[in-house]
Amino acid sequence: MTETAQVRPVRPAPDSLTSFFWDGARERRLLIQKCASCGRFQHPPEPVCHHCLSFDLGAGEVSGRGTIYSFEIATQAFHPWFADKIPFVIAVVELAEQPGLKLITNIVEADLAAIEIGDEVQVTWHQLDDEFTLPVFRPVGG
Ligand SMILES: [Zn+2]
Numbered sequence: 001m002t003e004t005a006q007v008r009p010v011r012p013a014p015d016s017l018t019s020f021f022w023d024g025a026r027e028r029r030l031l032i033q034k035c036a037s038c039g040r041f042q043h044p045p046e047p048v049c050h051h052c053l054s055f056d057l058g059a060g061e062v063s064g065r066g067t068i069y070s071f072e073i074a075t076q077a078f079h080p081w082f083a084d085k086i087p088f089v090i091a092v093v094e095l096a097e098q099p100g101l102k103l104i105t106n107i108v109e110a111d112l113a114a115i116e117i118g119d120e121v122q123v124t125w126h127q128l129d130d131e132f133t134l135p136v137f138r139p140v141g142g
Contacts, residue, residue: 017047025133032059035052036058037056041098043102067118070091071107071115073089089106089112093105105137120141121137122137
């Protein structure tokens, strides 16, 4: 649809805390904030480690494997850019690296009627525009 194609998407707004995540995504690498002191991941990035209170935080690459923790199927476009994309899946994916390490994302390449909590998923990439690539997830196997 020409009308919606001209609407610009809602884009991320990287800052000093989150730019590593978007830089990694542009290279199709899923980088998650990692504490250099205790080794735990946390997401979204914060100025301090929630586990050990260290400020010595970096980034670590994760496998991109995970499971669907929760999801919903969006059937209304709350921004014009989504008008030709509904229905689509908004999900919370728990990454394989650490219990409770969760990422809000979309599930793609999936039979919407068959998606279930606990399904195994794998990261794949959606290039939003020249600047941003988004980590999204697809079901593993059938
Ligand atoms: Zn820590």
